[in-house]
Amino acid sequence: MKLGLACDGGPPPLQVLDLLERAGLPAGSLRFEAGPAIVDAGEVTWLLAPGADVLEACSRGALDGGVAGKDLLLELAPQVHELLDLRVCRDVLVYATPEPGAGVLGRGRPRVATRYPRVTRRHFAATGRQVELVAFDAAPLAPGLGIADGVVELRSRLVLDDGGAGAGRPAALRVREEIASCSARLVAGRAARALGGERLADLVGSMRASVEEI
Amino acid sequence: MIPEGMRDVLPPESGQLRAIETALCRRFEAYGYGEVRTPWLEYAETLETVEDDTLEAGYRLRDQQGHELMARTDMTVPVARLAAARFRDRPLPLRFFYVAPSIRPWAPQRSQDGEFEQAGAELLGLHSAAADAESVILLCDCLAALGLRDFRVALGTVAFYTALVDSLGLDDDREKFLEALADRDYPLLESIAGNAGVDQDALKVLWRTLELSGTRDGLSQVRKMASSDAMDDAIRRLVEVRDLIEDAGFEDAVTLDFGLYQDLTYYSGVIFEAYAPGVGLPIASGGRYDGLLQRFEWDIPGVGFAIALDRLHEALEKAGAVPAAAPTCIAFAGGLDEPARAMELRRAGWAVAALPDGAPPPPRPRLHRSGGSYVFEPAVGETVSGSWRDVLRALGIA
Numbered sequence: 338m339k340l341g342l343a344c345d346g347g348p349p350p351l352q353v354l355d356l357l358e359r360a361g362l363p364a365g366s367l368r369f370e371a372g373p374a375i376v377d378a379g380e381v382t383w384l385l386a387p388g389a390d391v392l393e394a395c396s397r398g399a400l401d402g403g404v405a406g407k408d409l410l411l412e413l414a415p416q417v418h419e420l421l422d423l424r425v426c427r428d429v430l431v432y433a434t435p436e437p438g439a440g441v442l443g444r445g446r447p448r449v450a451t452r453y454p455r456v457t458r459r460h461f462a463a464t465g466r467q468v469e470l471v472a473f474d475a476a477p478l479a480p481g482l483g484i485a486d487g488v489v490e491l492r493s494r495l496v497l498d499d500g501g502a503g504a505g506r507p508a509a510l511r512v513r514e515e516i517a518s519c520s521a522r523l524v525a526g527r528a529a530r531a532l533g534g535e536r537l538a539d540l541v542g543s544m545r546a547s548v549e550e551i
Numbered sequence: 552m553i554p555e556g557m558r559d560v561l562p563p564e565s566g567q568l569r570a571i572e573t574a575l576c577r578r579f580e581a582y583g584y585g586e587v588r589t590p591w592l593e594y595a596e597t598l599e600t601v602e603d604d605t606l607e608a609g610y611r612l613r614d615q616q617g618h619e620l621m622a623r624t625d626m627t628v629p630v631a632r633l634a635a636a637r638f639r640d641r642p643l644p645l646r647f648f649y650v651a652p653s654i655r656p657w658a659p660q661r662s663q664d665g666e667f668e669q670a671g672a673e674l675l676g677l678h679s680a681a682a683d684a685e686s687v688i689l690l691c692d693c694l695a696a697l698g699l700r701d702f703r704v705a706l707g708t709v710a711f712y713t714a715l716v717d718s719l720g721l722d723d724d725r726e727k728f729l730e731a732l733a734d735r736d737y738p739l740l741e742s743i744a745g746n747a748g749v750d751q752d753a754l755k756v757l758w759r760t761l762e763l764s765g766t767r768d769g770l771s772q773v774r775k776m777a778s779s780d781a782m783d784d785a786i787r788r789l790v791e792v793r794d795l796i797e798d799a800g801f802e803d804a805v806t807l808d809f810g811l812y813q814d815l816t817y818y819s820g821v822i823f824e825a826y827a828p829g830v831g832l833p834i835a836s837g838g839r840y841d842g843l844l845q846r847f848e849w850d851i852p853g854v855g856f857a858i859a860l861d862r863l864h865e866a867l868e869k870a871g872a873v874p875a876a877a878p879t880c881i882a883f884a885g886g887l888d889e890p891a892r893a894m895e896l897r898r899a900g901w902a903v904a905a906l907p908d909g910a911p912p913p914p915r916p917r918l919h920r921s922g923g924s925y926v927f928e929p930a931v932g933e934t935v936s937g938s939w940r941d942v943l944r945a946l947g948i949a
Contacts, residue, residue, distance in 0.1 A: 396662070398831035416662055416832060418735035522738065527833065528826040531705040531806060538762055 338381050338536055341395060341403030343388030343521075344372040352425035353404055353521055360540075360547035392417055395526040401533050402540055407519035408491060412453045418530075420541050421523040423548055430456060430517045433495055433510040434487035435480045444486055450479030451489040460489070460516050477510060489516065556657025556665030566876025568668070568864060571697060572650045574874065575670045575858065578693045579648035582685070584672050587647045589629040591654070595621040597632050600846045603816040608656060622654040627817070627840065627855060630673050635847035643676025643851065650860075662832055664861065671837070671857035675844065678852045680788055683821040683839060684795035686854045690825060690835055691801040693858065698872035702827045702834070704804055706796075707811025708789050709818045709838065714781035715757060719749045732812045737761065753778070760809040773809060785820075792821055817843045823856065827866035834862040878902045882913035885920040892939065899948045918942065 340362075342349040348370055357364035363378040370376055372385030384394060388405040392415040395403045402420070408430055410419060430453065446466075450473040451457045461468045471485045477495050479485035488495075488510065495510050523544055530537050553559065560568065576586065592612075598621050599607050609624040623629055626649050638645055650670045657665035672689055674682055687704060694702045712732060721728050724743050731739040744754055756776045770790060777783045789807065796805050813822050813836070822838030837856020844851050867873045879902065886893040886905030893903045906913065908920070916929045927935040927942045935945040943949035 396831050398826075398829055418737075419739070420735070420737055422738035422741075526831045527824075528831050530808060530810070531703040531824070531826040532701075532828060534806070541762060 338402075338533075338540070339384065339400045340381055341384040341386065341391035341400045341405075342367070342372075343391045343403070343405040343409070344385050345387065347371050349385060349404070350426050350521070353423065356423055356425060356544065356547045357404075359550060360543040362543075389413060392524065395524055395529070398526050398528045398532075400526065401529050401536060402523060402525040404521050404523055407517070407522055408453065408456075410522060410524070411456050411517055411519075414455070417524040417526055419522050419524050420537075421544055421548065423521040423523060423544070426519075426521040428491045428493050428519045429515050430489065430519055431492050431495075431512045432460070432487060432489050432514040432516060433477075433512045436509050436511055447486040448484065449487050449489055450476040450485035452476060453489055456516065457489045460514075480510065487513070491519065554657075554665065558664055558666075563876040564864070567867075567873050568860060570874035570876060571860060571864060571867070572670060574697055575693050576648070576650065578689065578696050579670075579672050582646065582672075582689050582692075584646040584648040584674075587630060587633060587649055588651065589623070589626070589633055589649070591623055591652070592620045593623050593629060593632070595619040597621075598624060598628055601628055601817055601843065605655070605815065610654060610656060624655050625653050626651055626669060626671055626857065627673065627843070630855075631675075631840075631843050631853065632847055634673075634675055635844055635849040639849060644682070645675040646672070647675070648672040663859075668860040669857040670860060671855060673853055673855035675853045676851045677854075678841070680791040680821075681795060682852075682854050683788075683792045684799070686837060686856055687792065687796050687805065687823055688799045688801060690823070690837065690856050690858070691796070691799075691804050694825060694827075694835075694863075695801075695804075697863070697867060697874070699827055699863075699866060699870055700872075701870070702804060702825055702866070703806055704801075704823050704825045705808040705811050706789065706793060706805055706821065706823045707808045708785045708821050709812060710785035710788070710820050711760075711782055711809065712812050714779055714785060715753070715760075717781075718779055719744070719747075719753050719757075721747050721749065723747075729812070732810075735810060762810075770807065789821060813838065821854070825858075827863075827870070829869035830862050830866045832859075832862060834859055834866050879916060880904050882906060882915075882917040883919070884908060884910045884913070884917065886918070889920075895943075896946065896948070899946070901946060 342353065348368055354364045354367055363381055366378060367376060367383060370385060374385045376383040376385060384391065384400060388409040391403040391405045392409060392413055394400045396416040406426060446469055448469045448471050449457055450471040452474055454470050454472060457468060457470060471479060473479045476488040476490045479488060525537055595611055598609060606624045606628060609621040611619060611621050614620055630647050634645055652666050652668045654666045674686055691704060716725060716728060724747050728743050731743060759776060760773050774786050777786055793805060793807060811822060811824065817840040818838040819841040820839035824833040825835040827834050835856055835858040839854040841852040843853060881901055881903050883893055883903050884906045885908040886903060887907050893905045896903045915931060918925060918927045924937055925939055925942045927945055935941060940949055
């Protein structure tokens with residue numbers, strides 16, 4: 338079986354690996370693997386890669402299934418089936434702006450820095466507002482640079498990385514609106530069920546049991 | 552430059568596609584289907600009759616009288632329109648096939664070309680499970696005839712879910728729920744059901760059926776869970792269809808999939824999708840559309856499918872089964888000046904591309920005149936030189 342796990346440079350999230358192991362999948366050795374990589378673990382071949390790549394590989398029929406964040410599913414709207422909410426890596430996509438008095442002008446059409454242009458455009462359009470999108474991977478830094486009035490980002494990422502040890506200090510941003518709750522999802526390409534026979538049903542069954550154990 | 556989402560098709564792919572189309576047409580004709588060709592422009596009104604967002608979202612333009620026209624967005628609706636307009640006095644059933652492109656506005660996240668070629672077959676006028684089965688059997692036969700071995704056809708039914716969803720009492724969220732079902736976004740299904748306070752037992756039936764597969768055990772489980780006659784009828788129908796497909800010898804190719812649901816509004820009963828290894832999206836899809844012809848004021852049922860030719864081509868490439876595009880072509884330098892000789896080879900079944908005398912050496916196989924004799928090079932390192940008769944002998948002609 339070929340499975341993809343979303344990860345960002347380092348190993349996949351530990352909570353995801355725990356779930357997989359409890360479901361009887363050989364994920365133990367992945368704790369020490371950094372992506373991107375392809376790891377052969379006997380009955381399962383793992384693809385460790387950025388979430389967008391995992392979704393692309395699933396939708397093109399190269400994988401039996403994968404784990405990726407709901408934030409990317411919302412942003413990319415890939416041709417995959419979303420089979421199970423793993424209820425880990427929970428987070429919220431939010432709209433946040435600098436604290437009042439931080440010297441940012443109020444604008445009729447705010448400039449919003451984000452890695453999620455589609456989600457941002459849809460969120461603001463649905464509430465009848467216009468925004469100017471600023472494509473910026475390190476979105477929380479953008480207001481400080483004076484190139485954005487706000488950001489759309491996962492709540493847990495609203496920190497500034499100082500480059501030192503430690504976790505970084507919070508960006509001086511206040512959450513204004515919650516856009517969507519996110520968590521890790523088990524997904525599969527449209528072809529996986531028809532071509533993979535019982536394998537996918539078994540995987541969903543054991544993962545569901547593993548999730549409900551918690 | 553051409554518009555985004557459109558593409559040019561070049562040799563040898565164009566020839567391979569033609570060979571695929573020809574093979575498909577032969578299968579369709581072997582089942583008594585007759586080819587129809589319809590214009591790529593229809594009155595917008597015709598395509599709007601179906602009330603489907605995808606099918607209505609075509610390119611629109613106006614003719615000189617101000618009528619609104621639309622580039623067709625699929626072929627099933629034009630075939631239904633044509634049947635209702637031209638075949639009312641004919642005995643049923645009617646069988647039509649087509650090989651034709653349709654056009655839909657392209658967007659980057661859509662994994663389909665803006666203009667996409669389909670080969671499809673429609674069987675009109677029969678309600679029976681046997682008609683559903685014929686449609687699936689014809690699809691399997693088409694794919695098998697092209698040498699595709701490991702394809703699978705997922706077989707499901709829209710009727711089961713419409714009955715089940717009716718029993719959930721969703722009211723306002725019904726459309727959203729069916730959409731999430733079509734996308735197989737199960738967490739979203741769960742949350743819609745949770746918010747609507749859906750009956751827990753009915754929900755349990757839903758989860759179990761979504762995860763069940765087509766084994767005999769699975770089937771009898773679903774039947775036990777069916778809580779209404781409509782659900783029971785839908786399952787019985789599906790089993791009947793599956794058994795007929797097995798009779799035709801395609802038992803290994805078909806799997807039952809109770810989670811299969813399509814949100815094209817015209818589907819009303821059995822639906823199916825074909826998949827092949829290495830291709831992420833369905834290479835064919837189809838189903839029963841009993842309400843469609845009624846929209847054109849002729850109340851007869853129908854069932855049919857369409858094969859996406861570019862995806863089928865990709866599947867055949869992955870399976871190493873792409874049909875040969877054209878016979879090997881001999882490049883004949885000087886052949887333009889000797890049409891009679893070139894014709895002699897062509898009459899014997901060879902393809903000959905005639906070139907001017909002294910043209911730069913083309914790839915082999917090639918032939919040129921050298922003084923009074925001919926030099927034929929079938930492949931690298933092989934040379935036959937001598938008289939014209941020697942060339943003919945080398946080609947197995949004389």
